[in-house]
Amino acid sequence: MSHYNMYLPSYSIGSDCYSEIPHVTRHYGRTAVVIGGKTAMAKAHDALLKGIEHSQVSIIDFVWFGGDSTYENGRMLMENESVKKADMIFAVGGGRACDTAKYVANELDKPLFCFPTVASNCASVTAICVIYNSDGSFREYYYPKLASHTFINSDIIADSPYQLLWAGIGDALSKECEAVFSSKDADLSHTPLMGVQLSHVCTSPLLRYSASALEACRAKKSSYELEQVTLDIIISTGMVSNMTTHTPDYYYNSSLAHCVYYGATVTKNGHKHLHGEIVSLGVLCLLTYEKKYQERDAIMKFNASMGFPICFDDVEIEESEFDAMGQKVLISTEWAYRPKDVTLAGFIDAMKEQNRCGRAYRDSLKASRP
Numbered sequence: 001m002s003h004y005n006m007y008l009p010s011y012s013i014g015s016d017c018y019s020e021i022p023h024v025t026r027h028y029g030r031t032a033v034v035i036g037g038k039t040a041m042a043k044a045h046d047a048l049l050k051g052i053e054h055s056q057v058s059i060i061d062f063v064w065f066g067g068d069s070t071y072e073n074g075r076m077l078m079e080n081e082s083v084k085k086a087d088m089i090f091a092v093g094g095g096r097a098c099d100t101a102k103y104v105a106n107e108l109d110k111p112l113f114c115f116p117t118v119a120s121n122c123a124s125v126t127a128i129c130v131i132y133n134s135d136g137s138f139r140e141y142y143y144p145k146l147a148s149h150t151f152i153n154s155d156i157i158a159d160s161p162y163q164l165l166w167a168g169i170g171d172a173l174s175k176e177c178e179a180v181f182s183s184k185d186a187d188l189s190h191t192p193l194m195g196v197q198l199s200h201v202c203t204s205p206l207l208r209y210s211a212s213a214l215e216a217c218r219a220k221k222s223s224y225e226l227e228q229v230t231l232d233i234i235i236s237t238g239m240v241s242n243m244t245t246h247t248p249d250y251y252y253n254s255s256l257a258h259c260v261y262y263g264a265t266v267t268k269n270g271h272k273h274l275h276g277e278i279v280s281l282g283v284l285c286l287l288t289y290e291k292k293y294q295e296r297d298a299i300m301k302f303n304a305s306m307g308f309p310i311c312f313d314d315v316e317i318e319e320s321e322f323d324a325m326g327q328k329v330l331i332s333t334e335w336a337y338r339p340k341d342v343t344l345a346g347f348i349d350a351m352k353e354q355n356r357c358g359r360a361y362r363d364s365l366k367a368s369r370p
């Protein structure tokens with residue numbers, strides 16, 4: 001490698017941050033097409049138009065992204081006349097809408113601006129897209145350029161579905177422990193070294209502010225705590241992702257907690273549970289694997305208080321399914337980049353140990369109730 005590039009996300013957050021659109025986009029073009037989810041576009045519509053009123057920016061069309069981040073939807077969008085014509089692409093919505101728009105913007109080499117409407121993942125600031133097959137199964141990762149800027153309207157986030165924020169918290173909970181664990185044997189060069197250090201700011205705000213943030217979301221009113229959690233889920237984890245992902249050289253962005261999720265996709269009932277929900281249980285399995293029992297117990301207490309799973313009963317997965325889960329894990333990116341000493345038997349043992357420990361904790365909670 002004779003050189004490499006590092007692009008960092010830039011972003012605005014606040015109730016009226018869309019008013020920054022004309023200034024931030026001024027060097028990129030005059031016309032924009034919105035690509036997004038139907039509900040997301042409906043929610044952001046008025047705020048977007050207000051943000052660009054009396055400016056040189058105009059939105060020429062609002063186009064539905066197609067419902068899933070697939071290459072087929074991406075190609076359909078690339079054929080859309082408004083998409084062809086617009087100077088800029090505005091991605092509006094959740095992870096799949098943003099990922100589809102990222103793919104389209106990258107293929108067409110047009111400037112991209114993201115407008116996340118939920119705080120459930122970091123897709124709006126990352127240089128990775130999760131691409132699915134038309135049947136909904138996972139296809140592959142695609143590596144696009146970064147959005148030029150991300151606008152996080154906290155009023156719109158406050159109006160997002162409670163369950164998605166909740167699951168987003170569960171997913172973000174994995175960032176620190178996975179980045180630290182997966183890089184533990186590596187001699188880190190500058191960028192991943194920064195990324196792993198940055199991961200250390202991901203867990204504590206979640207433990208501190210999540211309960212209030214969820215209350216704010218339930219009340220549909222933005223708050224300081226909700227903004228802190230939103231920044232954690234979108235920005236902190238996204239920056240870690242960008243700095244710790246450089247395949248095929250290295251990948252420290254996720255690890256065994258996500259392996260639990262991939263494994264769960266082949267179980268009978270795993271699909272009934274949200275990604276972040278299962279990942280939050282994966283976090284406990286990873287910390288158990290590492291024998292970091294103090295940290296594990298602190299997060300288990302948090303999980304129990306937030307309604308996140310602490311044992312596999314909570315996500316309707318039986319121990320008899322663990323071997324099949326293991327087979328699925330073996331073909332994941334996370335497994336390919338695991339620390340050298342990680343074995344499948346050790347991983348399954350950790351899931352079993354967490355299952356026992358989580359059940360015992362659940363029993364102790366029941367016993368202590370009057």
Ligand SMILES: [Zn+2]
Binds near residue numbers: 171258275279
């Ligand atoms: Zn995840």
